[in-house]
Amino acid sequence: MTTIRAYKGHGTRNDFVLIYDPQSEVDLNDDLVRALADRRGGIGGDGVIRLVSSHALDDPAARTAADAGADWFMDYRNSDGSIAQMCGNGVRVFGAFFELMGLGDLSGGPLALGTRAGIKTVSRDAVTGWFTVGMGPGNLVHSTEAAIAGSDSEVAAAGLDRPRPALSVDMGNPHTVVALADPDELAGLDLSRAPQVEPAPPHGSNVEFAVPLGEIAGESGPVGRAAMRVFERGVGETESCGTGACAVAVALNLWGGPAAPAKWLIDVPGGQVGVDVSDLTAITLSGPAVILARLDIEREGLSG
Ligand SMILES: N[C@@H](CCC[C@H](N)C(=O)O)C(=O)O
Numbered sequence: 615m616t617t618i619r620a621y622k623g624h625g626t627r628n629d630f631v632l633i634y635d636p637q638s639e640v641d642l643n644d645d646l647v648r649a650l651a652d653r654r655g656g657i658g659g660d661g662v663i664r665l666v667s668s669h670a671l672d673d674p675a676a677r678t679a680a681d682a683g684a685d686w687f688m689d690y691r692n693s694d695g696s697i698a699q700m701c702g703n704g705v706r707v708f709g710a711f712f713e714l715m716g717l718g719d720l721s722g723g724p725l726a727l728g729t730r731a732g733i734k735t736v737s738r739d740a741v742t743g744w745f746t747v748g749m750g751p752g753n754l755v756h757s758t759e760a761a762i763a764g765s766d767s768e769v770a771a772a773g774l775d776r777p778r779p780a781l782s783v784d785m786g787n788p789h790t791v792v793a794l795a796d797p798d799e800l801a802g803l804d805l806s807r808a809p810q811v812e813p814a815p816p817h818g819s820n821v822e823f824a825v826p827l828g829e830i831a832g833e834s835g836p837v838g839r840a841a842m843r844v845f846e847r848g849v850g851e852t853e854s855c856g857t858g859a860c861a862v863a864v865a866l867n868l869w870g871g872p873a874a875p876a877k878w879l880i881d882v883p884g885g886q887v888g889v890d891v892s893d894l895t896a897i898t899l900s901g902p903a904v905i906l907a908r909l910d911i912e913r914e915g916l917s918g
Contacts, residue, residue, distance in 0.1 A: 616913040625703030626854035627884025644695030651693035655917035664689035679728020692848025700731035700786035702856020706745035706903035709736035731786025755782035772804035789861035805851035838875035853884030863889035
């Protein structure tokens with residue numbers, strides 16, 4: 615019998631199987647990822663996250679991170695086994711896992727970690743317990759006039775009467791953001807089937823549907839509120855997506871013009887996250903992260 619020690623955690627119910635593998639000894643192949651993420655034959659999760667030394671993982675992104683002084687690397691996989699460049703909720707959960715493994719106290723200062731979308735930071739607020747991720751830049755995928763004016767593609771989805779204009783946003787991974795008119799339209803979506811994006815992004819896309827909900831007064835100015843649902847590439851509908859929430863804030867900020875808030879509270883089915891797009895080259899994502907369980911799994915027993 616081969617035993618794999620794993621942990622289960624989530625960030626606003628975007629849930630992950632976590633593996634602590636400092637020396638990169640686990641053969642984390644597609645089959646193992648799918649089996650671990652399987653909700654009946656495995657542990658179940660939207661993705662699998664390996665906490666691994668940047669110096670030990672044989673991957674160009676890990677080597678770049680190690681050269682830049684980021685000793686730890688988030689090796690992220692979607693539940694279908696595919697590799698994704700980045701996972702915003704995943705970085706928060708990685709931070710909680712890093713602390714649980716006794717590697718440091720993130721309330722004392724941020725950790726710089728490697729990802730396949732470059733180096734990110736994560737810290738924990740000692741008072742609220744929320745983790746904040748330095749996400750780096752959010753960019754429009756296309757610099758066409760149409761994109762700058764607010765839309766560069768169209769999305770069709772079950773439950774929508776017609777295709778809707780959409781905007782492609784790069785958060786290190788690809789996103790396509792659609793604005794809907796009201797919460798009823800959002801609730802009426804059927805995301806059991808993948809939305810269709812036209813033109814189709816070459817490497818697929820996560821698709822977010824967002825409804826602006828007005829503004830509230832914050833300590834340093836107005837805070838925008840919005841609700842979103844997401845269909846994640848390599849997964850399906852999830853209850854939250856951190857990079858997706860950031861992409862929504864980037865799009866709403868562009869669509870709202872100069873008067874649009876820079877800070878956003880985004881309601882997702884699994885809770886709420888905060889996004890700050892004051893500096894589009896240094897976006898931040900804040901929210902909770904929970905480690906729920908430690909599990910010793912018999913590899914041969916996994917049947918995903
Ligand atoms: N849930 C994540 C995003 C995970 C990767 C995504 N499915 C992709 O393929 O790009 C998040 O919180 O950002």
